[in-house]
Amino acid sequence: xxxxxxxxxxxxxxxxxxxxxxxxxxxxxxxxxxxxxxxxxxxxxxxxxxxxxxxxxxxxxxxxxxxxxxxxxxxxxxxxxxxxxxxxxxxxxxxxxxxxxxxxxxxxxxxxxxxxxxxxxxxxxxxxxxxxxxxxxxxxxxxxxxxxxxxxxxxxxxxxxxxxxxxxxxxxxxxxxxxxxxxxxxxxxxxxxxxxxxxxxxxxxxxxxxxxxxxxxxxxxxxxxxxxxxxxxxxxxxxxxxxxxxxxxxxxxxxxxxxxxxxxxxxxxxxxxxxxxxxxxxxxxxxxxxxxxxxxx
Numbered sequence: 052x053x054x055x056x057x058x059x060x061x062x063x064x065x066x067x068x069x070x071x072x073x074x075x076x077x078x079x080x081x082x083x084x085x086x087x088x089x090x091x092x093x094x095x096x097x098x099x100x101x102x103x104x105x106x107x108x109x110x111x112x113x114x115x116x117x118x119x120x121x122x123x124x125x126x127x128x129x130x131x132x133x134x135x136x137x138x139x140x141x142x143x144x145x146x147x148x149x150x151x152x153x154x155x156x157x158x159x160x161x162x163x164x165x166x167x168x169x170x171x172x173x174x175x176x177x178x179x180x181x182x183x184x185x186x187x188x189x190x191x192x193x194x195x196x197x198x199x200x201x202x203x204x205x206x207x208x209x210x211x212x213x214x215x216x217x218x219x220x221x222x223x224x225x226x227x228x229x230x231x232x233x234x235x236x237x238x239x240x241x242x243x244x245x246x247x248x249x250x251x252x253x254x255x256x257x258x259x260x261x262x263x264x265x266x267x268x269x270x271x272x273x274x275x276x277x278x279x280x281x282x283x284x285x286x287x288x289x290x291x292x293x294x295x296x297x298x299x300x301x302x303x304x305x306x307x308x309x310x311x312x313x314x315x316x317x318x319x320x321x322x323x324x325x326x327x328x329x330x331x332x333x334x335x336x337x338x339x340x341x342x343x344x345x346x347x348x
Contacts, residue, residue, distance in 0.1 A: 123158040125150055126226070131324055136162035139214065140227045140321045149252035150226070152219040159214040159225075163207055172203045187279035187294040197279075205273050209310060212272075213265035223261045224250040229322055242322040246315050262314065270306035274298055 122128065122138075125147055129137040138158050141147075150158075162168075176199040179185065185201065188194045218225040228250070230241045249259040274297065281296035 122161060123150075123154045125154070126158050129324075130167075131320065132327075134167055136165045136167065137321060137324070138162050139225055140229065140324075142229050142231060142325055144228045144230065146254040147226075149222075149224065155219055155225055156211070156215045159210055162214075163210045168203075168206065172199055172206065176202045185279050185297055187281065187297065201273070201277060204277055205269075208272050209266060209269040212269040213262055213314070217261035217265040217268075221260050222252045223257060223259070224252055225261065226250075227318060227321055229325065231322075231325065238322055239319055242319045243315055245318050246311060262311070266310045266314065267303075267307045270303045270310060274303045274306060278302075 126138045127141055129140060131137045138161060176195060179198045179202065180190065180195050183190075185198065188197050214225045217223070227245060230238050232238070233241075245259070246262055247259050249257055249261065251257045278297040279294075280298050281294060
């Protein structure tokens with residue numbers, strides 16, 4: 052699973068040209084005077100409880116006021132590296148109105164069944180096939196189809212458990228509120244801590260039961276339902292090779308631990324994605340250069 056994540060993240064970086072960039076909070080953030088002026092301007096124009104005032108991750112403030120609102124109120128329309136859905140990440144730490152149960156499920160469904168996910172599941176299934184993940188599935192096109200199904204199932208179950216089911220039951224906020232302030236290490240620590248600390252719908256800080264219990268439940272469901280049991284498979288060297296079942300408690304623990312680890316890395320990427328976005332935008336504007344009004348290059 053770690054190999055899959057690394058391949059997925061590296062591919063996105065290469066596609067966007069962001070790989071050579073380094074992200075530091077000091078270079079990306081505005082000066083304190085500019086920041087104060089912008090904050091005062093926003094506070095005057097938008098109340099803290101107005102969902103439209105929420106800044107979607109990776110967008111400039113002007114963009115946030117004109118078209119950054121997501122399809123679900125109180126969410127964004129952002130994409131990590133312009134590709135991966137990042138609808139539950141917000142560039143604000145203000146207290147926002149709670150999301151309804153329906154909105155929690157809707158925004159998770161939008162991200163889970165986004166058009167980008169289908170080819171990614173295919174890529175991840177191909178990686179699993181190449182590394183002989185779940186060897187009881189064997190090899191060949193039929194085995195690849197099964198791996199595609201288990202990969203898609205793992206993604207769907209984990210997304211809904213962590214982002215919709217448990218947040219609805221426990222009345223917790225599934226959104227990630229970026230810090231954007233402080234040093235690189237301070238922001239990294241903040242991002243990592245969000246795995247165990249989250250907001251309740253009331254705005255109070257709580258232990259992140261939705262992440263910890265949701266990932267554990269998803270791991271148990273996937274392991275004991277559609278992942279392969281023990282089987283005999285035929286190989287060139289052994290036509291009747293026995294392969295042990297994936298359906299055991301140790302596999303549940305391993306899957307849960309890996310998933311929480313990957314979610315932690317993903318949150319850190321979400322924290323610094325706005326900085327990467329701004330660097331890419333500035334580089335693009337610098338490459339274009341200043342233009343004379345009325346003159347089209």
